[in-house]
Amino acid sequence: MSLVFDLNTIWFFLVGILLTGYAILDGFDLGIGALHLFAETDHDRRIMLNSIGPIWDGNEVWLVTGGGALFAAFPEVYATAFSGFYMALMLLLFSLIFRAVAIDFRSKQSSKVWRKTWDISFTISSIVASLLIGTALGNVAWGVPLDASHEYAGSFWTLLNPYSLLVGVLVVVLFMMHGALYGILKTEGDLQKKLGKLFRTNFVLFGIGYIVVTIATLLFADNITEHYKSSPALMVFPVINVLLIVNVWWQHHRGKDLAAFLSSCFTILLLMLIFGLGIYPDMLYSNPVAGNTLDIYNAASSQKTLKIMLTIALIGMPFVIMYTSTIFWIFRGKVKLDSSSY
């Protein structure tokens, strides 16, 4: 495969970076949500909630900006995918909003029924959102039916094919594993021990899922494996990815939980990179009629707009990274409940 570093390719990777940022950041807070019910006492549940308290809405901004960048750089993909995946996307938006409501509502009343209702809502909406994100990724890898005018030609049920659902489940356990590692960093005592156990369970599940999805991809999803077959040098990335996954376990095992969490962040980064290199230069692969595929050229904005947008990104992104890291630094350390907590 040959990478041409033109504006279209740069934007392909920039949109990828925004979505990867989203997967890493909202990944752990969706994971905390999915694990929330495993914390049993009210106090522990509040700790779980407040571990993501100051940052969850900032994490979602990565998705919003990713959507905006996709609109600006590849309007054809934005239009085709979002209108085509209509119900799936509406369900995703619905669960993200519902999740926000649950976070805000939960601790405002002391009634047990009240809190339990919102606890369950928080967990279900977190799992549904993760599953939908994963399924969407699966569909992009697998390909979706597009017609000659690039409109989506399938239905809601087309999206629920076995391969995509498999990727969806993999993303759920990945986020739960990732969230557990984040939780370990933010908690103490019994809750921390419990999260360690949850991490180990989900790590194993993720390992199994990873192998199954890899085999399924090798067997059935030719369009994203062909680059790896034609340029074996690219295999270095899957190898690094596997080493990172092993490292997550090893770091956790020797008690270096921050290193384990960072390794998990890089695992997600590598997964997205492997996925991106696999589909490049396609963005929305048309299956079965490959000729209708939307790629980084036939789906892009004009060169002038891509250039303007690049200037905007080069000015803006350093600031984004600067204050994102500042905020994480300010809110480092174990969760302590106070009057401003959820």
Add this chain to the structure above:
Amino acid sequence: MDALYLSRLQFALTIAFHYLFPPISIGLGLLLVFMEGMYLKTKNQLYHRMTRFWVKVFGLVFALGVASGIVMEFQFGTNWSTYSRFVGDVFGSALAAEGIFAFFLESGFLAVLLFGWNKVKPRTHFFSTIMVAFGAHFSAVWIVVANSWQQTPAGYHIVETANGARAEIVDFWAMLFNPSTVDRLSHTLMGAWQAGAFFVISVSAWYLIKNKHVDFAKAGLKIALIFAAAASMLQLVTGHSSAVTVSETQPAKLAAMEAHFDEMAPADLYLFGWVNSDNQRVNFGVRIPGMLSFLVYGDSNKPLKGLNAFPEDEHPPVNVVFQAYHIMVAVGMFLILISWLGLVLLWKDKVYKTRWLLWVYVFSVLGPQIANQLGWITAEVGRQPWIVYGLLKTKDAYSPVVSGGQVLTSIILFGFIYLLLFALFVYLLNEKIKNGPELEEKTIEEGHLA
């Protein structure tokens, strides 16, 4: 039901709901900068209590704005895919710039604002407040740029691509500062400042009526009244200037705003009325002859283009635009009246005891909300039948692959969640107002010593 109609309904509902919150964030953000700045300067605990209290309310309003705003970023693609393909090159860039420049700034520093009181130095906290207020304003800049381009497209050309015709940027700065950007931005921001100021006025007046947190309420009312009076007066200026721009750039919209049908004639200004567009008459109308021409040109005899100068299928729904516009203006005038009356009474030291006016103030929070909503209805309905003025019609812009049933389902989903969100907002706001500002720890300790 058809997808076009339902998609329009969904957009109207979601954007109207969303727009309840950002104006308050913008206006309240600015007031917070002032309050916290005064605290750092004077070390007066009253300002500290004010900042603490209003930061909490700000956090709530902001959370609702984010939750309802996520939908907006995706809705162009889901329901208006033809529109998205046509404008992505231009409109998409403004939207993406909003994300990169404004959203990250706001949401990042908001965490410090809400949860960082004991984690950072007072100066850093103040800096965060400035950044959040700045981010809120910056967000308005980009979204108004994007919308203004839909009203008065500039800096683009139409290109035939393999996927059909679309607009592409030729001059970024001309796109950014298109003919209506500056007027509409200043008009929007003043509306937002009013929303923030009257929000503070309303809560403060309520405390004064209930004789609770009196010092806190008096100080809040004073600051907010000054802001409200200034913003309301400036709103008159930006409103006038916006209308003059509309007369130049979107004459059909201005004609609908005043029900001016004659092809080319001096135009009147109505105080009120009910438009019958079938026979082109205004029933129960009271008008000032030639006043619209006078406001636009300074000459009441100068003719203005009326609706009949445009083909009938390019007329916006006249009565909707007329009513929205006139009620907005009436509310705007009322806000000027009550804020300046308040200033006079403040100067005479009577405002805190004028109970009837305090009651008016309690409800005044609705004024800017109504005017802001109606202003957008005037702008957006007045642009119809166009989605991009003169270039693309709304009826040609929706998603061909989305069925009416799907849109109906999503409207029901959003209807449900928005009701829940609104209930949450009212409930939590009420709790915060009931709890009131906290007493300072220091004061409590001193109390113990005494």
